[in-house]
Amino acid sequence: MTTAHATSPTLIRQAAVFDGSRLLSAQDVLIDGPVIAAVGTRLEAPDGATVLDGAGRTLLPGLIDAHTHTTDTAQLRQALLFGITTELDMGGSAETARRMRAAADERDDLADVRVATTGATAPGGHPCQLVELGMIEPFPTVGGPDEADAFVAARVAEGADHLKIFIEDGTAIGKPLPLMSPQTVTALIRAAHERGLRTVAHTLTRSAARQAIDCGIDGLAHAPADGPSDQALIEAAVAAGVFIVPTLTALTGMTAVPAEYELCDDPRLRPYADPQWLADLDEIRTTDPARRIGPIGVEPQYAADAALRMFRLGVPLLAGTDGTGGHGHPTTHGISYHGELALLVAAGLTPAQALTAATSAPADAFGLSDRGRIGPGLRADLLLVAGDPTRDITALRAITALWRTGTLVERTAPLAEQTKDRTQE
Structure with missing residues (x-):
């Protein structure tokens, strides 16, 4: 359904x-309407305004998940229920991306979304193996630098907000995969920049991260996780001014004990x-990790270490989950994001730094100047939580109110009665 903006102000x-x-x-x-009208002390309540007592609570900008794969509106609804008001989709079917973008534009009961549409990869490169398994539809690839401009132009025509580039040699899945040449990656980045698109690279390995940085990428969609990153890689990221999305919860999802448990x-x-x-997660719990995970050549601790070292030298760090769901992987939309923030704090960020990674940092990195902060004239994408998440990041889980473009979100809890019944047993 389409929801209307609030008709009266809220203070x-x-x-x-x-x-x-x-x-x-x-x-x-x-x-007031879809925006924040004022921030201050002792503001006067307009006639007819709804007044809420925020004492003992913290108001934050709506959260931004900087790495998802969104295939239906139920996922956008799930994201919103957990305080995520914007998802940054990192590649998939162009038709699906357009449909998700249109639905989010029309409905305030869904998280907003920005889309990459079709990611750039070599013929036979990642994720073409998913086509062979029947998990995704065939998609265009890039055979060389001379095809880069036309490929990017086609993505713009599809409605892409940013360009995803795959640099994946198969280390993460134990299967060698073809790669685009550095010349092709550079040509793709140049063509995207000429059209005003930011570029983000799938980079699970140190060699992939270095190639992306050297080619001029704007951001890394994963932190390198195939071993300890040397200082030269860390400093190259700093010098290039890239941003990084560690996706630690997705990486722990490849281990025997996912964060989602x-x-x-x-x-x-x-x-x-x-x-x-939840039912799928129960099934994952009872599945032999070796059979569920398969051969994996990456480790979460390497990604956490690389991302933290980059961050401490000035690289913007963005919170993102790689949330998909299904196919034996526990990472999903909404709830997994709270696991990502906890993992970032466990890695060494302060709770306040993790909150920046969840709000203003992704907004800045993707040019979303209307959100990610609280200030007059900005979108009223807001969440109110009990307690102080700058001291305890898990306080962010206690959402007491949530607005998307000024509309109060009705947070339905399908399991609330079941949970209540269990606690009373």
Whole structure:
């Protein structure tokens, strides 16, 4: 269904405000229509305004998942229920991408989405193996630098907001895969930049990350995870001004103990989880990890170490999940994002730094100047949580109110009664 913007203003009084980079105490925030009208102290409530008491709570910008793969509106709904008001899709069917983009433009009960459409890869390169398995439809590839301009032009015609480039030699899946040449990658980046598109590279290995950086990529969609990164790679990322999306929860999903096992048991999260995902997760728990995972040549700790070292030298770090769901992988839309933030804090970020990675950093990296912060004139994509997530990142899980373009989101909890029944047994 299409939801209408709120017809009357909303004033949130005396909330702590994390504005995308810092925490401000005891602020009033006025929502009027789809935007934030004012931020300050002792704001006057307009006639007819709804007034909410924010004391003891923290108001934050809507969260941004900087790496997803979105295939249906139910995923966008799930993302929104967990406070994610924008997803940055990193490649898939162009037809599906257009449909998701159109649905998000029309509906305030879904997370907004920006799309990559078809990613660039070599003939037979990743993810062409998924075509062979019947998991995705065939898609165009790039045979050399002379094909780059036409490929990017076609993506723009499909409605792409950014360009995804695959640099994957098969290390992560134990199967050698063909790669595009550095000349082809450079030509793709140049063609994208000429059309105003940012470029993001799939890079699970150190060699792939270095190639992407040397070719002029804007960002790394994964942190290198095939071994310890040397200082030369870290400094190259810093010098090039790239951003990085570690996707630690996706990497732990390739291990015997995915981060989602802890998430699904958290009473602040479980009631809002997709029942089918919970059932799938129960099945994953009982599956032999060796059979479920297969040969994997990457480790989460290497990615965490590389991303943290880059971040400490000035590389913008963005929170993203690689959320897909299905096919024996536990990472999904919405709930997994809270696992990503916990993993970033465990890796060495402060909770406040993780919140920046979830809000203003991805907005800046992808040129979304209307969101990711709290300030007058910006989109009223907001979440109000109990407690202080700048001290305890898991406080972000206790959402008490949520707005998407000024519309209060109804957070349905399909498992709430089941959870209540279990606690009373």
